[in-house]
Amino acid sequence: MAERADDRLVRLLGIVAYLDGAGTVGLEELARRFGVTAERIREDIDALWVTGTPGYMPDDLIDFDAFSLEEGLVTLVQGRGLTRPLRLGTREAVALVAALRAMRTTPAVRADADRTAVVVSALDKLTAATGEAAAAVDVRLGRDEDERTLAVLTRALADGRRVRLRYVDAADTTSEREVDPLRLLTQAEATYLVGWCYRAADRRTFRVDRILSADLLDRPVAAHTVDAEVDPLAQVVADAGPSAPRARLHLASAARWVAEEVPVEDVTDLPDGSFEVTLRVTNPAWLRRLLLTNAPDVLAVTPAEVAADVAAAARAALDAYAAPPR
Template identity: 65%
Template sequence: MAERADDRLVRLLGIVAYLDGAGPVPVDELARHFGVSERQVLDDVDALWVSGTPGYWPDDLIDFDADSIERGVVRLTEARGMTRPLRLGTREAVALVAALRAMRETAAVQADPGRAGVVESALRKLTDATGEAAAALDVRLAPEGDPRVVAAISSALAAGHRLRIRYVTAVDEESVREVDPVSLHTQDEHAYLLAWCHRSQGRRTFRVDRVLDAVELGVPVEGHDVDPDVDFAPAGDAPTATIVLASPARAVAEQVPVESVRDLPDGSFEVRLRVTNPVWLRRLLLARAPHVLSVEPASVADDVREVARAALAAYADLPADLPDA
């Protein structure tokens, strides 16, 4: 799956901060620490080598010891101020206070005492430093999903109890499951429950706003070997679609979970993605229609074409003398 640009940016900044404190680090150790391949670490170092502060002359760029790289060790020689304490203006501080207050209300934070403590500590220090501007700020965030569901999930996670949930999938298939909750995560605007599902006998991820009902059971969770990392990409057994788009639609590769991205000689690009919900793909293609150059399989293109024709036909039935809006 293609990596999101914001995920890579966080890792690049993290590499600089980590090396500044740890000193020279072998490439393989750095790769393990950041959960990427050794090749990716070297690509990240190459990207950082041409990054720096405005001006971008040689003396403005982040620098590494080239000889150490040849020996398989990454040694940062110049961070160009990337690790200095950040000095915020009032507007920046207020924006961070608002973001932290919103984060504090999310289910993923409320269900994890460790996360909640970190957020509260950062918010308290930032609010004190910002003063009256922060006091005048009021942020109210409605939690995603039914508040009773969020409360039941949070309580079960804290107590280590099993849950009975009624869940509806993206294609409106409803089921009742008993799950052992593991953790809550957020991705973009959604919250996800990572759990061991007794019905499926495996690890599953449930979007919280699709949990219609949740009941905390008086049964302790079992000790399952569950990978804590959450992959928000569609399941591997979902059908695939291959789409070629013109360059102006490049944001699709960043905004949509894709299996692969391939740049083409004429400036267009090809994305391959898995489709768990045909309605979602249809909407994506209709929204980007001016930039869609080809779609495979042909059945997907035919489906979108029929929907577009039906929409145009509906407009054709309107009276020609409608008043202007």
Template identity: 50%
Template sequence: MAERTPERLVRLLGMVAYLDRNPGVSVEQVAGHFAVSSEQVLRDVDTLWMSGTPGYWPDDLIDFDAGSLESGVVRLTQARGMEHALRLGTREAVTLVAALRALSEALGDALDPAQRDVLSSTLEVLTAATGDAAATMDVHLAVEAAPEVLSRVRASLTSGRRVRLRYVDAADAVTVRDVDPWHLLTGDERSYLVAWCHAARGERQFRLDRILELTELEEPTSTRPSASREAGTFRPTEEHDRVRIALDGRARWVAEQLPVEEIVEGEDGSFEVTLRLASPAWLRHLLLRLADHVRAVDPAALAHEAAGSAARALEAYEA
């Protein structure tokens, strides 16, 4: 799987701090410390060399000793302040505190002990550092449901077992359903249990305030969210066909947001991505969205199909 920008960004920032503490480190040592190849270290140095603080004049850029680098040693000469930890303003700190409190409120009971400890300790440290501004703010996600129902819903999400619901539907009819719980959803004024309903044989959203009773069964869940729903990403397998798309640099988001297998960079800022194809319709939609930035598609027949869809759409407008 190709490396994503967030992963590389963390390494680049860590590399600046590491080189500031360890002047004159060999390329091989840096590679070993960050568990990457020597070639990747050199590419990272090239990237850092063109990075810096706003203005981006020569005096604003991170700098290295070129002579040392030619002999295989990385020597940082100007860090531009990036070797220090980020200092948050009050507004940013309060925003983070609010987000962490909301996360704790929504998922705290569903997290394992280690995850809860990390969340709690991070929230405690950040709240203390924010001071009075954090003390004046209260975040509470109102979940309208009977306390025992809410507790059992959260427990069922971690147990991996099927549950039986007594549920009041929109027609005020009481039904009993066996469902596989997937996750909680709070998208508007209501909260929902997203689950697979075995009676309906499909995905359903159950309003928590309409669940009269929830009983955990012995059977384990037998369904999982679709790839597009689970973690918001498609999970490719060897069964899916490969497609290669050449794009100009303005479509960089494709490499960041889609689960690509390979990225090949071009000298002019263009790049090629290789990804797995689960749905021809999805690819046609993607190609139409990227039309101004697509340089080539392999297999070419997929590009012809997308062009045909575009032509039919234009014909419909003319009609």
């Protein structure tokens, strides 16, 4: 499955920092620590081996012990400054203070005591180090979500209790659902509730601003074999619903950004560098625009009716250009 570039970057930096403190680490152990395969760790090391500081000569690059790697051990030889403590200027520190103060007001942070403690601890340290410059920074994120709804969801998460929701989806269809909350998070300027929906009998992600009402129930949440840490926009959201049709897109390598930025269900990499993605068609006009604006990189589309719809839209656009002006 394709991996988001920012996720890999975080892991690459984490590998260097971890090895600097841990010394020599077994390849399998390193893979378990970062939640990937040993083969992926080898690919990461190959990438880091050609990464460094300007000049990019051998002495400017991050280096590992090649002989140890052949024995299944990973040893960092040269970190090229990535392991040095970070020094922030006043402007950088103030920017971080602003970001942390904004983060502290989000429902995802307020709903998790441990997360709140981490943010507050980091904020206190930065504020003390920055001094008077930080005192002038006050950031509050504007939200359209009902505060009562957020309070109910936060309480449900803290107490491990089920909630009853009245929810309206993108098709303006209202439904009632009983949900075991898993977590609250904020992404792309919207707040989401990730939970186990008993109506769908599966994990679902709900936009909080689409929740018409939320009631706390006296039933404890059950144990579900789902990953609450999955990015909600990388899965099928509740707006799509189980009846929304799927489309399969075969795209050229140049359109790789689609796999990283569009909420797709799965990604299949192909030997020639192209790839296929499956997504829910919750908005045909949006999919039509996506395919038309990236037409040179679209190799195939299924099902046939989706391809026909896009082709008809393309013909209509061409016909509009060919028609004589009135």
